[in-house]
Amino acid sequence: MRGPDLVEGPVEIVLDDGTVARSERFVVALCTCRRSRIYPWCDTSHRPRERAVPPSEDRSPT
Structure with a gap:
């Protein structure tokens, strides 16, 4: 990708x-x-998008 x-x-x-x-x-x-x-101007749509991952629950042993 360019x-x-x-x-x-x-x-x-x-x-x-x-x-x-x-x-x-x-x-x-x-x-x-x-x-x-907003073509022909770049709006950074070429960048890969990362999904927001919700924080995992604390799974430490009790």
């Missing part, structure tokens, strides 16, 4: 549908996996 591409800004990107996405930031993380909810 992470985002970091690009020095400001950035202007023309998407497949012809719309233009702009960012005035100094550095922009571009999504390369297409999982981002």
Whole structure:
């Protein structure tokens, strides 16, 4: 699995549908996996998610 591409800004990107996405930031993380909810910008959706495990009950002998 691959992470985002970091690009020095400001950035202007023309998407497949012809719309233009702009960012005035100094550095922009571009999504390369297409999982981002804010595509073309990366929202770290490429990272594996860990399930929250509830703490186990104390099972020490009495």
